[in-house]
Amino acid sequence: MGGLSLPHLxxxxxxxxxxxxxxxxxxxxxxxGKGIKxxxxxxxxxxxxxxxxxxxxxxxxxxxxxxxxxxxxxxxAQ
Numbered sequence: 001m002g003g004l005s006l007p008h009l010x011x012x013x014x015x016x017x018x019x020x021x022x023x024x025x026x027x028x029x030x031x032x033g034k035g036i037k038x039x040x041x042x043x044x045x046x047x048x049x050x051x052x053x054x055x056x057x058x059x060x061x062x063x064x065x066x067x068x069x070x071x072x073x074x075x076x077a078q
Contacts, residue, residue, distance in 0.1 A: 017025070
């Protein structure tokens with residue numbers, strides 16, 4: 001119950017062959033292989049890159065806000 005037996009797998013394989021055709025399946029597998037190959041090559045290139053530390057970000061000194069430098073309500077009324 002619920003399992004795939006050998007006859008089920010054979011029928012499934014025949015349906016896939018009829019729908020996609022032999023050439024289409026081999027073409028898809030070739031594309032799949034090329035994708036895996038380029039992925040591995042990209043991972044290898046990433047490993048060979050020299051590790052460059054990120055540039056240090058300098059913090060800017062912000063002058064503290066003092067009560068004398070803030071406008072008062074009388075300054076705003078003028």
